[in-house]
Amino acid sequence: MGRKDQKFLLLEIYNGTLFSGVFDNISEKFTEFLHIKINTELSTSSSTQEELIRTISKIIRCNNISPLHIRVYWSVQFDLDPHTALTIRKNFYMELGVNLNIVPLSIRNLYLIRTNALTDSILYGVCKKEFQRVVICGSFRKHLGLVKEVYNYCRKKDIEVLSPQSLQYESVFNESFVLFHGEKIINERETYWIEHKHTKAIYDADAVIICNSEGYIGPTTIYEIGFAQALGKRIVFVDENCGEFDIYFPRDTGLLGF
Numbered sequence: 001m002g003r004k005d006q007k008f009l010l011l012e013i014y015n016g017t018l019f020s021g022v023f024d025n026i027s028e029k030f031t032e033f034l035h036i037k038i039n040t041e042l043s044t045s046s047s048t049q050e051e052l053i054r055t056i057s058k059i060i061r062c063n064n065i066s067p068l069h070i071r072v073y074w075s076v077q078f079d080l081d082p083h084t085a086l087t088i089r090k091n092f093y094m095e096l097g098v099n100l101n102i103v104p105l106s107i108r109n110l111y112l113i114r115t116n117a118l119t120d121s122i123l124y125g126v127c128k129k130e131f132q133r134v135v136i137c138g139s140f141r142k143h144l145g146l147v148k149e150v151y152n153y154c155r156k157k158d159i160e161v162l163s164p165q166s167l168q169y170e171s172v173f174n175e176s177f178v179l180f181h182g183e184k185i186i187n188e189r190e191t192y193w194i195e196h197k198h199t200k201a202i203y204d205a206d207a208v209i210i211c212n213s214e215g216y217i218g219p220t221t222i223y224e225i226g227f228a229q230a231l232g233k234r235i236v237f238v239d240e241n242c243g244e245f246d247i248y249f250p251r252d253t254g255l256l257g258f
Contacts, residue, residue, distance in 0.1 A: 215243025
C-alpha cells in the first residue's frame with residue numbers, strides 16, 4: 001500500500017500565526033520550517049478564510065504534497081458553535097480538498113505536553129500521538145491482518161482503542177461476521193448488539209480509523225462511516241485507495257509513522 005514512503009504536510013493555525021512543517025514517514029521525523037503571521041480569527045468572515053486558504057494553497061504547491069497527506073489544525077481558545085465549525089470546514093474542503101481539524105484548547109494543551117521543542121506549535125506533539133481514543137473499523141473477515149497492524153500501532157503510540165477491545169479470534173458467524181474472544185451469538189439478529197456496542201464506542205472516540213486495504217469498504221463499514229460523520233467525528237482512511245467508495249466529505253488519509 002506504499003504507506004512508509006509518504007510525507008505529510010502539517011499546518012497549525014493559531015493566535016495570529018500559521019505554523020507548517022513536513023513529517024517524513026520513513027525517518028519518522030518532523031521538520032518545522034515556516035511561521036507566517038496572519039489573521040487567524042476564527043469566524044465565518046469570508047475575507048479571513050480567503051486569505052488563509054490562499055496562503056495554505058501556496059504552501060501546498062511549494063511542497064508538492066497530495067491533499068490526501070495534508071493535516072490542517074485550527075486551534076481555538078473558545079467553544080465554537082457547530083454551525084460555524086461546519087461552515088468553515090466545508091469552505092476549506094471545497095477550496096483545498098483538505099480536512100480542517102478544529103482543536104479545542106484542552107486538546108491543544110495535551111499536544112503541547114508532548115512537545116519537547118521550543119515552539120508554540122502543537123505539530124511536534126501531533127507527530128508523537130495524534131489521537132487520544134479511537135475506534136478501528138473495516139472488514140475484520142477480509143483484512144484482519146491490517147486491523148491488527150493498526151491496533152498495534154495505536155498501542156505503541158499509547159492511543160486507547162475503544163473498539164474492538166480484543167482481537168483474539170473466536171470464530172466466524174454465518175461466513176461473514178467475525179467474533180472475537182468473549183463474543184457468542186446463535187442467530188443473525190444478535191449481530192445487531194455486537195455492532196451496537198462497536199458504534200456506541202464512536203461517541204467517546206476522537207477519531208475513527210478505517211482499514212480499507214486494497215480499497216475495500218464493506219457495507220457495515222459504510223454504515224459506521226456515516227454514523228461517525230453524523231457525530232462530527234474525525235475520520236481517517238489508512239489507504240488512499242477507496243475503491244468504488246465515491247462519497248466525498250472532509251477526512252484524513254494515512255497514519256503518521258505507520
